[in-house]
Amino acid sequence: MLQERIGSDNSVIIKLSGPIKSYWAKSLNLDIDELLGDGEYKENYRLEMAKWGESIRQTDYGYFCRAAIDMYNARDKPIWIVSDVRRKTDVQWFLENFQDVCKTIRIVSDDAVRKKRGWLPVPDIDDSETECDLDDRTTWDLKVINNGDDIEYVLEQVLTLIT
Numbered sequence: 540m541l542q543e544r545i546g547s548d549n550s551v552i553i554k555l556s557g558p559i560k561s562y563w564a565k566s567l568n569l570d571i572d573e574l575l576g577d578g579e580y581k582e583n584y585r586l587e588m589a590k591w592g593e594s595i596r597q598t599d600y601g602y603f604c605r606a607a608i609d610m611y612n613a614r615d616k617p618i619w620i621v622s623d624v625r626r627k628t629d630v631q632w633f634l635e636n637f638q639d640v641c642k643t644i645r646i647v648s649d650d651a652v653r654k655k656r657g658w659l660p661v662p663d664i665d666d667s668e669t670e671c672d673l674d675d676r677t678t679w680d681l682k683v684i685n686n687g688d689d690i691e692y693v694l695e696q697v698l699t700l701i702t
Contacts, residue, residue, distance in 0.1 A: 540690065541697060542620060550618040551611050555629060558606035559592045582661065589669045600628035601636075618701065626672040642700055645673070645682040646693065652686045 542550050557575070563584060564571040573580035574588075595602050613619050624630060633641050648656075664670065681700045683693050 541694060544694060544698060545618055545620075545701075549616060550620055551613045551616040553607045553611045553613050553619050553621045554623050555603050555607045555621065555625070556592075556623050557610050558603050559588055561610065563588050563591070577657070585661070586664055589664065589667070593669070596626070596628065600626075601632040604629060604632045604636075624673070625669055627676060630673070630676070642680045643678070644697055644700065645676075645679045646685050647682070648685050648687075 542552055554575070560574040560581075561571055563569065564574050567584075569584065570580065574584065575581075592603065607621075608614065608619075621629075621633065624633075630643060634643075650658075650660075660666070681696060683696050685693050
């Protein structure tokens with residue numbers, strides 16, 4: 540929805556998980572589209588993908604940030620929407636490299652709302668650093684609640700910040 544408002548000529552959605560899932564799909568001959576989704580197929584590989592991704596991040600926390608920028612040809616667009624930042628080091632890398640233009644936006648939903656949308660928490664994954672590392676970060680340029688009550692209000696807040 541946000542990208543529709545901004546326009547795809549001016550923006551790109553960057554998924555930091557894209558390079559991880561792409562590598563995993565190629566190395567195990569898996570369906571990349573299924574891995575990029577949120578279904579059971581991805582869940583079968585999620586823990587191992589997360590472990591592999593963490594091993595790469597331990598040596599270079601910006602590796603997947605750079606890889607995702609390249610994967611989505613982001614340098615051609617003035618606005619980048621990084622949709623799946625999950626770690627403090629991801630935020631750190633973008634702020635270190637794009638501090639003059641980087642805006643941090645945290646969009647949260649209540650767990651009950653997330654469950655209504657189909658989220659089923661998986662122990663040892665959904666309570667790990669890969670999912671919760673940003674929960675105690677308090678410094679955001681904008682923090683909004685998206686419980687589905689007024690998506691227009693959420694979009695307007697984000698657009699006001701970035702334009």
